[in-house]
Every structure is written in C-alpha cells, then in structure tokens.
Amino acid sequence: MIKKITFALILLCTIACSQKNNGIKTGTFEIYENDSLVGKIYRLGNYQIEKYPEGNELIARIDHKTDSTYFLRGIEKVQKRVDSIVWLNKYWKIxxxxxxxxxxxxxxxxxxxxxAVLRKVSEKIETDYLVKLNSLNE
Known part of the structure; x- marks a missing residue:
C-alpha cells in the first residue's frame, strides 16, 4: 500500500512538469492529498527526489510526452510489482x-x-538534493 502511494506521489510530481511553464520543472514542491501534506518533491530536469515524513526517499525519472503529460517511473536496482509501473501523469493549473x-x-x-495537488514552495532546491539531481541529469 505504501509503495502504491509512493509511486502515485511520484506520478503527481511528474504531472507537475511542464514544457510551457519552466516553473513546474524545477524547484521544491509539496504534495497534498485531501488537503493533507503527504510529502515533498525536489525536481530538476528529468529527475525528482520524493521525501516523506517517515524518512523514506524515492527517486523517479520523468519522460515528457506533451506540455501537460509525462511518464514517471521509479528508479530501483530491482523493480517489482508496483515499483515497475510506469505512470502517466496529467496536470492542470488550479x-x-x-x-x-x-x-x-x-x-x-x-x-x-x-x-493530488502539487504546490510549488520554492524555486530553490536544498543543496544535498541539488547535488544528487545534478548527478542524475548528467
């Protein structure tokens, strides 16, 4: 169940990407489900790092399809079950x-x-996450 939620959150982040609005492609975001904060996303280029209150962190790759849709897939050494699902994300400004x-x-x-709802909280990305994201995008 937690893996489903995690990958759903990854998808959420992917949806937040937009080729028309670079503000959605890069920065720090919060993810909300039913008005409750469930996690934070640090996003740069084709990757994002998701952080959850329990301390779990996930990395996902984003592949752009259109200006408002993206594919999102978790990055793990061994993908299985829910972890192997590729999510199609759609987003719209609210x-x-x-x-x-x-x-x-x-x-x-x-x-x-x-x-879910994705809210951009900053253009900036914490240094530790920025270093990891830059490395992934190389």
Whole structure:
C-alpha cells in the first residue's frame, strides 16, 4: 500500500512538469492529498527526489510526452510489482503555484488512479538534493 502511494506521489510530481511553464520543472514542491501534506518533491530536469515524513526517499525519472503529460517511473536496482509501473501523469493549473494532478498506470491493466495537488514552495532546491539531481541529469 505504501509503495502504491509512493509511486502515485511520484506520478503527481511528474504531472507537475511542464514544457510551457519552466516553473513546474524545477524547484521544491509539496504534495497534498485531501488537503493533507503527504510529502515533498525536489525536481530538476528529468529527475525528482520524493521525501516523506517517515524518512523514506524515492527517486523517479520523468519522460515528457506533451506540455501537460509525462511518464514517471521509479528508479530501483530491482523493480517489482508496483515499483515497475510506469505512470502517466496529467496536470492542470488550479491556482498560483498550485496544480491538480491525475496519475494512472500506463503499462498495466490495474484499475487505479491517483489524484493530488502539487504546490510549488520554492524555486530553490536544498543543496544535498541539488547535488544528487545534478548527478542524475548528467
């Protein structure tokens, strides 16, 4: 269940990317489900790092499809079950620095969708995460 939520959050972040709005591609974001904060995302280029209150961190690769859709996949040495799902993310602006996100599995027949709100909190990325993201994007 936690892995489903984690990958759904990854998708959420992917949805937040936009080729038209570079503000969505880079920065620090918060993810909300039902008005509750569930995690933070640090995003740069084709990668993001997700951090959750329990201390879990995930890395995901983002592949742009259109201006408002992206594929998101977790990066692990061994991918299995939910971890191997590629998520198609769609996003739309709902306010200043706020985006609605819908993520669905693109490589599986699983009847599941993830909905959340992504809020950009800063253009900047904490140094530790910035170093990791720069390395991943090389």
């Amino acid at each position: 306010g200043t620095d706020k985006y609605g996100v819908l993520a669905i599995p693109s490589n599986s027949n699983i009847d599941y969708k993830y909905e």
